Amino acid sequence: MGLSLSSAAILEKNKLESDGVWLVLMKIVFPTTTTVRIARNTEDVVWPSSDGNTYTAFPFDLDDEREEGGGAHSMLTVRVSNVSKVIQGYMEAPGAKGGVGSDVNLYVVHNQHLDLTNAEVNETFTCTSAFAGTQWATFTLSAPNQAFVPFPERRFIKNFCSWSFNFPTGAGIKCGYSGATPYTSCNKTLADCRLRGNIRYFGSFPGIPDGSTHVNVSR
Structure with missing residues (x-):
């Protein structure tokens, strides 16, 4: 089944020039149930804009996905800035298990349509390994690949x-x-x-x- 885009997303996709940008948001729920919400952006993002959650502007990068286990699982590596040691503090909290076992959601939303309650992309992962270095906290995420269907089907590419x-x-x-x-x-x-x-x-x-x-x- 193909990806279904909202009418707002289709409009933005087809614009050759736009003042708006696609934003990547991440929610991490540690085993302690502590929830961290961050935005790959230069300023905080409130989504949905009406009574939504605040995603704090924070540097993070996503590496390319890879398949493991004969295609049974899709693996994704996320690197979150650890210069301030904020993320490391959550990882080292009692019961946090170093971040392993955390539930991670990745969302893609458009900054001119933050009123929409559904993200254009909403992916759920589980953290299978984590490491905190001096510059980055690295999380390896796993998502079950249902029915061994190739994953992902499409990417947002410019x-x-x-x-x-x-x-x-x-x-x-x-x-x-x-x-x-x-x-x-x-x-x-x-x-x-x-x-x-x-x-x-x-x-x-x-x-x-x-x-x-x-x-x-x-x-």
Whole structure:
């Protein structure tokens, strides 16, 4: 089953230029039940904007996902800044088990649509290992891959289309190219899509700012 985007997300995705940005939010629930909410942003984020939770601006990075156990599980490494030792303090609290066993949620929301109560991406993981260094606290997260279906199905990427090019006709239904000029291939970039007059169906997210995290999207 493909990813269903809200009408607001589709509108933002199709904008070639936008003042808004996609934000990555993370919620960590430690075994002590202490909950930490942080935002990969330069300022705090309240989501949902009406009576929501505050996600504190805090540096963190997401590494590429990998599969283990013959594809049974998807593994993701998250590095959270530990310069202030704040995260390490939560990890070392009595009963926190160093962070192992924590439940972690990753959300992707758009800063101009924080009124929406459902995130465009909502992924749940369990922390299987954790380590606190001088610069970063590193969490290895695991998510069951139901029915051994390849995971993730799509990613938020700035300038690379996810769809198969529609040549011959019917080969790429989501691409939908049906231009009069008989192109037989496409390099999947925004420029190529524009050349073919098919921007409406560009299968990526040009509104994502440069240098942002590419966020994996599950089914």
